[in-house]
Amino acid sequence: MSKSRRFFSAPNRRELLLPLLFIAPAVAVLLTLSIYPLIYSVTISLQRDTASGTIWGLGNFTRLFTDNFFWTAMAHTFVYAIAALTCEFLLGLGLALLLNAQIRGRGFFRASLLVPMMLPPVVVGVVWRLMLNPDFGAINGTLKWFGISTENLTWTASPRLAMLSVIAVDVWQWTPFVFLVLLAGLQAIPQEPYEAALIDGSSRWQTFWHVTLPLLKPSILIVLLLRTMDLLRVFDQIFILTEGGPGFATETISLYIYRTAFRFFDFGYAAAMSFVLLALTNIISAIYIKFLQAPEAT
Amino acid sequence: MFAIAPVYWMLTISLKTEVEQFATPPPWFVFTPTLAHYYDAFITRGFGQYLLTSAIVAVISTAGALVIGTLAAYALARFELPFRLNRRLSLWILSTRMFPAIVTAVPLFLMMRDLRLLNTRVALILIYTAFNLPFVVWMMRGFFADLPRDLEEAALVDGDSRLGALLRVVLPLVAPGLAATAVFCLIVSWNEFLFALVLTQTEAAMTLPVGIAGRVTQYEIKWGVMSAAASVAIVPILVFALALQKYLVRGLSMGAVKG
Numbered sequence: 001m002s003k004s005r006r007f008f009s010a011p012n013r014r015e016l017l018l019p020l021l022f023i024a025p026a027v028a029v030l031l032t033l034s035i036y037p038l039i040y041s042v043t044i045s046l047q048r049d050t051a052s053g054t055i056w057g058l059g060n061f062t063r064l065f066t067d068n069f070f071w072t073a074m075a076h077t078f079v080y081a082i083a084a085l086t087c088e089f090l091l092g093l094g095l096a097l098l099l100n101a102q103i104r105g106r107g108f109f110r111a112s113l114l115v116p117m118m119l120p121p122v123v124v125g126v127v128w129r130l131m132l133n134p135d136f137g138a139i140n141g142t143l144k145w146f147g148i149s150t151e152n153l154t155w156t157a158s159p160r161l162a163m164l165s166v167i168a169v170d171v172w173q174w175t176p177f178v179f180l181v182l183l184a185g186l187q188a189i190p191q192e193p194y195e196a197a198l199i200d201g202s203s204r205w206q207t208f209w210h211v212t213l214p215l216l217k218p219s220i221l222i223v224l225l226l227r228t229m230d231l232l233r234v235f236d237q238i239f240i241l242t243e244g245g246p247g248f249a250t251e252t253i254s255l256y257i258y259r260t261a262f263r264f265f266d267f268g269y270a271a272a273m274s275f276v277l278l279a280l281t282n283i284i285s286a287i288y289i290k291f292l293q294a295p296e297a298t
Numbered sequence: 299m300f301a302i303a304p305v306y307w308m309l310t311i312s313l314k315t316e317v318e319q320f321a322t323p324p325p326w327f328v329f330t331p332t333l334a335h336y337y338d339a340f341i342t343r344g345f346g347q348y349l350l351t352s353a354i355v356a357v358i359s360t361a362g363a364l365v366i367g368t369l370a371a372y373a374l375a376r377f378e379l380p381f382r383l384n385r386r387l388s389l390w391i392l393s394t395r396m397f398p399a400i401v402t403a404v405p406l407f408l409m410m411r412d413l414r415l416l417n418t419r420v421a422l423i424l425i426y427t428a429f430n431l432p433f434v435v436w437m438m439r440g441f442f443a444d445l446p447r448d449l450e451e452a453a454l455v456d457g458d459s460r461l462g463a464l465l466r467v468v469l470p471l472v473a474p475g476l477a478a479t480a481v482f483c484l485i486v487s488w489n490e491f492l493f494a495l496v497l498t499q500t501e502a503a504m505t506l507p508v509g510i511a512g513r514v515t516q517y518e519i520k521w522g523v524m525s526a527a528a529s530v531a532i533v534p535i536l537v538f539a540l541a542l543q544k545y546l547v548r549g550l551s552m553g554a555v556k557g
Contacts, residue, residue: 016380018460022373023387025366026431033428034394037405044405112302114539119305119532120489122507126528127308130521172304233398236491240511254400261404262496274401281398 045271060272070273072248073256079163080252081231084170088227091171092178093220097212100186113176125240128169132156156242162249166238170231178223185219186212218292225288232281253277305532312336312525335522336530344501345527348509352531355419355505356487359426363483364476366427367434372464374435375442376450388439395432399492407496417503425493430483437482441475442468481538488534506531 048059064070116124131139132155139155155165193215197207213220235254238244244251244259251259253273261270312335339345370391374384406425407416415421445468453463469476494505504512510527513520 015377019373019377019379022369026370026391026435027387029366029428029431030391030394033406033425034397034402037402037409038397040409041401041405044408111540115302115305115536118485118489118535118539120491120507120535122489122491122510123308123528123531126510126524127304130308130311130525131304133521229396229398233400235400236507239491239495254398257400257404258492258496261407267404267408270404274398274404277398278401281396285396 041271041274044267045269045275047268049268060268063269064272064276069248069251069256070253073251073253076163076250077232077234077252077254080167080170080234080250081228083167084174084231085224085227087167087171088175088178089220089224091175092182092223095175095179096182096186097208100183110180113180116173117177119173121236122240124169124173125237128165128172128237128241129156132165157246159246159249162242162246166241166250169237169241170234173237174227174230178227181223182216182219185216189215221288221292225285225292228284228288229281232284233277308525309529311521312529314522335520335526339523339526340530343523345506345509345523345530347501348504348506348527349530351419351502351504352488352506355422355426356484358419359423359430359487360480360483362423362427363430363434364480367431368438368469368476371435371438372442372468375439376447388435391432391435395429403492403496406493410497417498417500419503421497422494422503422505425497426483426487426490429490429493430486433482433486434479437475437479438472441472445471481541485535485538488531 045060046056046058048055048057119127134140134154134157155161189212193211194207197211202210233254234252235258238250238252238255239258242250244255254277257270257273257277260266260273313332340349373379374388378384379387410416410421413421415424449467449471450463453467454460458466489507490505491507491511494508495511498504498508506527510524510531513524513527
């Protein structure tokens with residue numbers, strides 16, 4: 001009660017009106033176009049259309065357990081996310097450490113690194129469809145020129161290489177981002193701890209492990225968090241590159257949800273699956289944020 | 299070099315005749331350039347229409363997100379709200395951006411269908427505005443917080459209203475940040491694919507990415523036309539990327555790295 005009295009007390013009321021007016025449109029837009037759709041989605045997920053009318057219940061959720069396509073798509077999503085994340089992180093960190101000291105006069109270098117991540121995902125898809133095309137793509141063309149047989153290298157059309165191809169494309173597109181964020185993090189580290197380590201006679205490896213990594217931890221966690229979220233929801237590039245194929249070889253969870261909703265028009269089941277994806281991304285981001293907020297233990 | 303070589307390769311494809319596209323070894327540098335594919339794509343095949351739709355949707359949704367988002371950001375940065383609302387609202391606004399797009403794609407499709415807004419630009423403008431809003435709020439809140447309060451207070455003492463102080467004193471000072479934020483929103487809207495794919499199926503309402511994707515997944519692919527359209531789609535991106543590389547990483551990580 002005391003809280004609400006303070007809230008509505010006369011001098012405060014006038015002070016509060018203006019900021020609330022400023023904030024109201026934003027809240028209204030987000031409530032209608034972000035929160036309401038979520039709630040609506042819950043009701044969709046609880047409905048199933050059958051011959052005898054709409055049935056309410058958890059049918060869409062129990063169906064998940066017996067749907068092999070769903071679990072395969074989940075597995076693909078994780079393989080894709082973990083492989084791409086590992087490559088991007090190791091490459092990005094390696095490059096950042098390597099180039100930290102000697103990177104001056106880098107306007108063009110930096111601008112060209114920014115290009116891949118800014119591209120429309122559709123264009124990334126087109127670019128790599130061209131690069132990886134078995135008949136006239138630059139990759140196979142160049143390999144042939146070196147005398148390497150490319151008969152079996154059909155990349156996105158081959159069940160074995162398709163997943164590798166889509167992972168490689170993501171690594172191409174997003175390693176520069178990881179690199180730039182980590183580089184910014186490295187350059188924000190002050191000199192003193194390094195000098196102290198030098199005086200202590202630490203080896204380079206010890207310095208890296210005990211000084212650089214802990215100080216770089218916030219940047220690392222943030223870049224991993226952002227990439228993980230993007231990778232788990234991946235849709236656009238794979239849709240253009242393979243449409244989840246050949247067969248089911250690169251079908252990730254977002255593609256499967258899309259297909260269920262907009263090819264088979266089973267909106268209820270699609271909504272149910274999207275909640276699994278939502279829960280998954282929420283749990284994983286919560287774990288990252290917990291690590292991020294944990295007190296520094298050096 | 300490794301980063302831009304594939305893009306360069308696409309550019310060459312868009313400029314090559316169909317004979318040279320299939321040549322082995324692939325000509326990376328020496329070929330006879332032709333603009334035929336560009337003419338084909340934009341004059342005879344309707345990519346001009348997609349381009350126009352993309353531009354209209356991107357500009358209007360960016361303007362909407364900037365106006366609504368900047369007001370909210372200013373209030374969150376400058377006023378003490380009760381119940382720790384500043385922090386709670388900011389986090390809530392940010393959290394709306396964290397949903398995977400596919401999660402809201404299904405309900406938004408059904409909502410737009412019921413509102414008879416499928417295949418309209420209005421639907422995309424609304425959704426992109428909402429999509430960019432959290433980003434605008436967080437970026438602008440940071441820029442406002444970095445700004446000393448003295449100038450506004452001086453303006454208020456001079457008899458300006460709060461809104462007047464915001465428009466005449468504060469906004470000019472954060473103009474570079476505002477411009478950077480605007481460019482991000484433009485790029486996000488320009489690049490967006492999933493919602494555009496789901497919500498626009500007719501020629502008249504398609505955006506450029508959907509138009510391109512429609513051609514890629516058809517059985518027979520006109521590679522030259524595709525590359526020409528895709529090359530045009532990246533021109534605005536390249537211009538912007540060069541213009542504001544400084545802000546780019548901060549923007550992509552939503553200012554989070556700065557702490």
